[in-house]
Amino acid sequence: MGVRLILKEGVLTAVLSGEIDHHTARELRGEIDATASRVKPKKLILDFSAVQFMDSSGIGLIMGRCKLMQMWSGTVDVVRLPPKIQKIVSLAGLNQLCTIRGEAD
Amino acid sequence: MKPVNEMSLSFPSCSANEAFGRAAVSAFVAQLDPTVDELCDIKTAVSEAVTNCIVHAYRNTIGTIYITCRLYENGEVMVRIRDRGCGIENVEQAMQPLFTTQEGERAGLGFAVMQSFMDRLHVFSKPGKGTVVTMKKAIARRPAVHG
Numbered sequence: 001m002g003v004r005l006i007l008k009e010g011v012l013t014a015v016l017s018g019e020i021d022h023h024t025a026r027e028l029r030g031e032i033d034a035t036a037s038r039v040k041p042k043k044l045i046l047d048f049s050a051v052q053f054m055d056s057s058g059i060g061l062i063m064g065r066c067k068l069m070q071m072w073s074g075t076v077d078v079v080r081l082p083p084k085i086q087k088i089v090s091l092a093g094l095n096q097l098c099t100i101r102g103e104a105d
Numbered sequence: 106m107k108p109v110n111e112m113s114l115s116f117p118s119c120s121a122n123e124a125f126g127r128a129a130v131s132a133f134v135a136q137l138d139p140t141v142d143e144l145c146d147i148k149t150a151v152s153e154a155v156t157n158c159i160v161h162a163y164r165n166t167i168g169t170i171y172i173t174c175r176l177y178e179n180g181e182v183m184v185r186i187r188d189r190g191c192g193i194e195n196v197e198q199a200m201q202p203l204f205t206t207q208e209g210e211r212a213g214l215g216f217a218v219m220q221s222f223m224d225r226l227h228v229f230s231k232p233g234k235g236t237v238v239t240m241k242k243a244i245a246r247r248p249a250v251h252g
Contacts, residue, residue: 022156023120029210053127053145055152056218060210084145091221092214 003028005035012041017050020058029061033068040072049080058085059092066097077101108175108183110136115171118163118188126155126172133174134182137244146222147182147242153215154186154238160207162190162236180244185237192232200228 004015014032018024036044044065048054066076076098081089094100112133116122127148134147151172158170171187193199200220205213220226223240230236 019124021120021123021152022160023123025210026120053148053152055149055156056212056214057156057210059212059214063212064210084142087146087222088149088218091218092212 003031005031007035007039007041010041011043011045012036012039013045013047015047015050017052019053020051020061021053021055022057025057025061029064032065036065036068041069041074043075043077044069045077045079047079048082048085051082051085054085054088056088056092059088059094062089062092062094063097075099106177106179109178110176111174113171113173115169117167118159118170118190119167120156120159122170123152123155123159126170127151130172130174130184134176134244137176137180137182138247139244143242143244147184150219150222150240150242151184151186153218154184154240157215157238158186158188158190158236160211162188162192164191180246182242182244183239184241185239187235187237189235192234193228193230193236194232196228196230 002017006013012035016028020028046062046065062078069076078094078098078100080102089100114129116125130151131144131148134144155170168188168190173185175183198204200216202217203213205211219240223242225241227239228236
């Protein structure tokens with residue numbers, strides 16, 4: 001479990017990995033928010049390609065970051081969702097909050 | 106119908122045990138030879154139920170979470186997750202998607218996920234006594250591969 005943060009031209013990319021549940025989400029949230037609040041990027045990209053498991057705590061994680069980014073009119077892109085995570089993401093209907101797309105670019 | 110196999114376990118409601126709870130059920134169910142998708146559905150539903158025990162039932166305290174899993178001859182899986190926590194006043198309301206009693210970052214989707222990822226969901230709760238969540242899912246029988 002972890003997150004790798006890459007800042008490039010005002011876009012912050014968070015590459016998430018491992019299992020996202022209520023236990024691990026706390027730490028991921030802390031790391032993403034510490035950097036995001038400091039640099040206030042225009043866009044936050046959440047990359048799920050290396051995530052092996054996610055329950056609804058991951059949905060809360062996405063929703064919370066959308067709320068944070070709205071504070072400075074930034075946007076959130078959710079990218080590279082593995083097939084087994086797509087089901088829970090579509091159940092949550094996040095399309096109104098953020099952009100969900102296959103590729104990172 | 107008598108189960109062909111059964112397991113029970115209990116553990117304290119620390120959030121570090123969320124991964125253990127779902128992995129234990131998943132490892133037990135694996136003997137029915139489920140697909141990756143079926144196993145992922147069960148893992149996710151168990152994770153939601155266990156998280157509910159930690160976040161709601163035993164909020165601000167540590168209690169015991171009990172899991173029982175039964176496998177039936179017809180390929181059905183039953184998972185029961187029980188706590189002796191605070192209970193739910195209004196189960197119907199609690200099961201509404203997006204309903205949450207917590208501020209912070211709970212999406213309020215726990216029961217909605219259990220409902221859509223499993224075939225059947227039953228919630229029995231007594232305020233002050235605890236909650237029992239029973240979920241069932243049929244694992245499709247696939248012809249054995251010889252080789």
